[in-house]
Amino acid sequence: MKQKVQQAVSPIFLRIEQLDEAKYGFLLVSPVFLVLSVLAFYPLVRTLYFSLQDDDLTGMHPIGEFVGLENYVQILSGDANAILTSPFFDLQAPFSSALIVTLLITGVSVAIGTLMGLGMAIILNKEFKGRRYARTIVILPWSIPIVIQGMMFFLLFQPSLSPFVEPLANLGVFSDNPLINSQDSTIIVILIDIWRKIPFIALIIMAGIASIDRNLYDVAEVAGATKWQQFRLITLPQIKPVLFIGMIFYTISSMKIYGIVEASAGCSTVPTLTCLVVQTFRQQRWATASAIAFITALVIAVIIMVYVVRYRESTNE
Amino acid sequence: MSDQEYSGLTGRIVKYTIHNSADVYRLGFWVGLVSFIMITLFPFYWLLVLAVTPDNQLYQMGFVPENFNIGVFATVVQEYPLHHYIFNSILIATITVIVCITLGSLAGYAFGRVDFPGKGPLLVLLLVISYFPGIAFLIPLFELLTGSLSILGTPTPDLYNTPWGMVFPFTMLSLPITIFILTTFYSQIPDGLEDAARVEGTTRLGALFRVIMPLSAPGVVTAAIIVFIGVYREFFFSFIMTDGSPENWAVLVYGILNFQQQHTQMYNMMAAASLIGIIPIAVLVIIAQEHIVRGLTAGGLKE
Numbered sequence: 001m002k003q004k005v006q007q008a009v010s011p012i013f014l015r016i017e018q019l020d021e022a023k024y025g026f027l028l029v030s031p032v033f034l035v036l037s038v039l040a041f042y043p044l045v046r047t048l049y050f051s052l053q054d055d056d057l058t059g060m061h062p063i064g065e066f067v068g069l070e071n072y073v074q075i076l077s078g079d080a081n082a083i084l085t086s087p088f089f090d091l092q093a094p095f096s097s098a099l100i101v102t103l104l105i106t107g108v109s110v111a112i113g114t115l116m117g118l119g120m121a122i123i124l125n126k127e128f129k130g131r132r133y134a135r136t137i138v139i140l141p142w143s144i145p146i147v148i149q150g151m152m153f154f155l156l157f158q159p160s161l162s163p164f165v166e167p168l169a170n171l172g173v174f175s176d177n178p179l180i181n182s183q184d185s186t187i188i189v190i191l192i193d194i195w196r197k198i199p200f201i202a203l204i205i206m207a208g209i210a211s212i213d214r215n216l217y218d219v220a221e222v223a224g225a226t227k228w229q230q231f232r233l234i235t236l237p238q239i240k241p242v243l244f245i246g247m248i249f250y251t252i253s254s255m256k257i258y259g260i261v262e263a264s265a266g267c268s269t270v271p272t273l274t275c276l277v278v279q280t281f282r283q284q285r286w287a288t289a290s291a292i293a294f295i296t297a298l299v300i301a302v303i304i305m306v307y308v309v310r311y312r313e314s315t316n317e
Numbered sequence: 318m319s320d321q322e323y324s325g326l327t328g329r330i331v332k333y334t335i336h337n338s339a340d341v342y343r344l345g346f347w348v349g350l351v352s353f354i355m356i357t358l359f360p361f362y363w364l365l366v367l368a369v370t371p372d373n374q375l376y377q378m379g380f381v382p383e384n385f386n387i388g389v390f391a392t393v394v395q396e397y398p399l400h401h402y403i404f405n406s407i408l409i410a411t412i413t414v415i416v417c418i419t420l421g422s423l424a425g426y427a428f429g430r431v432d433f434p435g436k437g438p439l440l441v442l443l444l445v446i447s448y449f450p451g452i453a454f455l456i457p458l459f460e461l462l463t464g465s466l467s468i469l470g471t472p473t474p475d476l477y478n479t480p481w482g483m484v485f486p487f488t489m490l491s492l493p494i495t496i497f498i499l500t501t502f503y504s505q506i507p508d509g510l511e512d513a514a515r516v517e518g519t520t521r522l523g524a525l526f527r528v529i530m531p532l533s534a535p536g537v538v539t540a541a542i543i544v545f546i547g548v549y550r551e552f553f554f555s556f557i558m559t560d561g562s563p564e565n566w567a568v569l570v571y572g573i574l575n576f577q578q579q580h581t582q583m584y585n586m587m588a589a590a591s592l593i594g595i596i597p598i599a600v601l602v603i604i605a606q607e608h609i610v611r612g613l614t615a616g617g618l619k620e
Contacts, residue, residue: 017520024521025433032424032492033439039489040446043457050456123349134350136606138357143598143609146552147570148591152360154577155367155588161378195356200613207614227342256450259552263574277452278557286456293452300450 050290062286071291080288085279086271088292095182098276098292099299105186105272106254109193114247116194117201122231124202125209142199150263153192154179157264185265192260197253201246208242209235244311248304255300273299361595367588375584389589399590401563402572406555407597409480409568410548413487414541417495420488421540425499426525430511440500443493451490451553458486459557478565482558487551491544498543498612502536503529539612542605549598569594 019027051071054064074080081087090097094104124135141149159165159177168174178184212235220230258274261267267275273296280289334341370378371386393399428436460466462482464475476482506529514528515521530537552570561571573594576587602609 013520013522016522021431022433025427025431025436028423028427028431029439032420032496033442035420036443036446036489036492038461039458039485040454043454043461044449046457046460047453047455119349120353123346123353126346128350132606134354135610136603137354139602139606139609140361140595140599141357143546143550143602144595145550145569145573145598147573148594151573151577151587151591152364155584156360156363158584160376161367161584163377163379195360198353199357203610203613206610226338252448256452258451259556259570262552262556263577274450274452274553277455281456281459289452290456293450293455296450297448297453300448 047290047293050287051294053287055285055287057284062284064287067287071288072295075288075291075295083283083285083288084276085268085283086276088276088295095186096271098271098273101182101186101271102255102257102273103299105190105193105257105270106251108190109197109254110247110250112190113194113197113250114201114243117198117246118205118243120198120202121205121209122235125206138202139199141196146259147263149192149196150260153188153195153260154264157188179265180269182269185269188265189257189261189270192264193254193257196260197250201250204242204246204249205239208239212238240311240315244307248307251303251307252300255296255303361592364588364592368585368592370585372583372585375582386585389585390593393586393589393593397572397576397586397590398563399572399593402567402569403594403597405480405563405566406549406568409483409487409566410545412480412484413491413548414544416484416488417491417544418537418541421492421495421499422530422537424496425536426503426529428496428500429503430506430529443496446489447493451486454486454489455553455557458489458554462486462558476558478559480566483554483566483568486554486558487548490551490554491547494547495540495544498540499533499536502533502539506532535608538605539608542601542608543612546598546601546609 016024016027050063052066052068054067054070056062056064071080075088078087078089081090087093087097089099091100094100120138124131124138128134156162157165157178159179165174165176165178168178169176174184174187175181178188216234216238217230220234225233256274257272258278261270261272261275267279271279273292277289277292277296280292366378366380366382367375368389369385369387370382371384374384427433428440461473462475462485463477464472466473476485510532511524511528514524519527549569555568555570556574559565559567559571561567561575563572573587573590576583576590580586
């Protein structure tokens with residue numbers, strides 16, 4: 001049996017043996033790209049196609065006739081707000097419009113989370129007893145299931161349980177039941193996002209700090225530079241590329257925020273962009289949902305471009 | 318400067334700071350470390366407090382539990398099939414890991430060690446996939462995997478409520494990071510070893526499976542752990558591709574959410590279920606911390 005199998009496959013192996021380098025490379029990557037064309041490229045193209053059609057709420061298939069960019073125009077102009085579960089963009093109601101809520105969460109979370117991640121990276125980069133355990137502990141928030149991240153803060157801000165809610169309400173920070181108030185819940189979602197992303201950005205920054213040439217610090221020490229000067233003149237410029245990549249990943253991930261919202265305050269209280277797509281999809285409005293999905297991708301692309309331009313400017317100085 | 322400028326308490330602190338900057342620096346370090354660890358652990362501690370508090374005392378609680386009801390952990394598993402959801406999660410994550418490592422090893426090897434035209438653009442294409450939000454794939458994938466699409470007259474199989482309905486989207490989401498990690502590891506193996514094996518008469522594929530793969534075992538383990546954690550913690554497709562009952566392969570996401578949606582007041586159960594759901598990941602993080610750190614940085618810094 002074994003011999004038969006060997007006989008059958010040996011011509012194939014021989015064939016592979018005789019391929020030139022380029023063909024061998026293509027052969028090895030072809031399975032991945034075959035799988036991805038069905039599971040990734042085809043869906044992307046089809047989502048784009050859906051977004052150019054009309055919603056059909058009565059027919060067999062939820063996709064109607066070709067309407068060009070009509071869906072995009074309707075969503076961006078606000079005309080689609082009437083059929084959406086929450087407006088896409090409405091300055092009158094900032095905490096219930098998807099784009100504003102998502103940008104707000106991302107902006108605040110990335111700014112605070114990156115600063116705290118930088119602090120954590122500097123601390124965990126020092127040699128100290130028990131550093132291994134400290135690192136293990138701080139990775140936990142990132143690695144646990146998203147649904148549990150949301151659940152933890154849902155339980156932390158339950159008004160009947162939590163020792164925080166009443167004092168915070170007395171101070172005027174939160175209302176009596178923050179999980180049903182859009183403004184308070186947005187703050188809670190930001191807190192969850194910061195809490196779980198600090199380890200991620202800290203690890204990336206740590207890799208950057210580890211690759212800095214130690215001699216630079218020795219020279220600075222001899223020259224009499226203070227710790228702060230060493231940080232500002234050596235560490236910060238050296239970790240800039242890593243910081244930049246880390247912030248891009250952080251931003252992309254926060255713009256897609258969904259699971260922690262669903263597991264804590266719920267999509268009707270904090271309507272992020274992904275929430276809006278899922279809710280529109282559930283109303284059988286596939287075309288509109290697809291258009292919002294692509295607009296989300298475009299918004300992320302614009303933000304990344306701003307990062308790249310700012311980064312180029314700062315390194316050219 | 319004369320000492321008179323440093324009078325009063327603030328002045329004394331300033332003076333101390335200037336003369337003992339190393340001590341102040343050390344103090345700052347420990348304060349920072351302790352606060353980061355406390356911020357990290359507090360939500361976990363709160364889950365523990367809630368879980369062990371008997372349900373008739375779940376009101377206006379303090380930071381320390383007044384009574385201990387350890388039985389809650391047994392109840393969650395006996396009366397609600399939490400272990401069933403966790404089993405589904407682990408099984409689906411394991412299948413995804415096997416598929417991703419098998420496909421990803423070949424591609425990672427090619428990207429890391431073989432010279433072929435179009436390598437750069439293909440890597441960028443992988444990056445493009447990880448850039449798009451999950452929602453941009455959702456509707457066509459849902460259509461494809463629930464049998465509502467027909468190719469040449471044959472409907473696609475209905476995979477809603479089966480493990481494959483989740484394994485396929487997870488594979489798509491995890492393949493890019495798998496390949497980035499493996500490419501980094503494969504490219505670090507010295508060329509000499511592979512050449513030596515080839516001179517000895519090993520075939521090309523033989524060299525890949527007998528020489529390169531064993532040498533890159535740490536890379537394979539790293540990629541496997543990162544993919545496993547990624548799938549185990551995933552929310553979006555886990556939430557959409559099943560109806561939420563454990564017999565229909567619903568994963569941990571529903572094991573936790575069902576308490577919130579169906580048993581709205583059972584806060585101690587929610588907390589206990591969350592803690593149990595964390596255990597597999599906590600074990601993995603404790604034994605494989607180094608791999609996770611390496612995998613995250615290798616995957617993140619590839620570009």
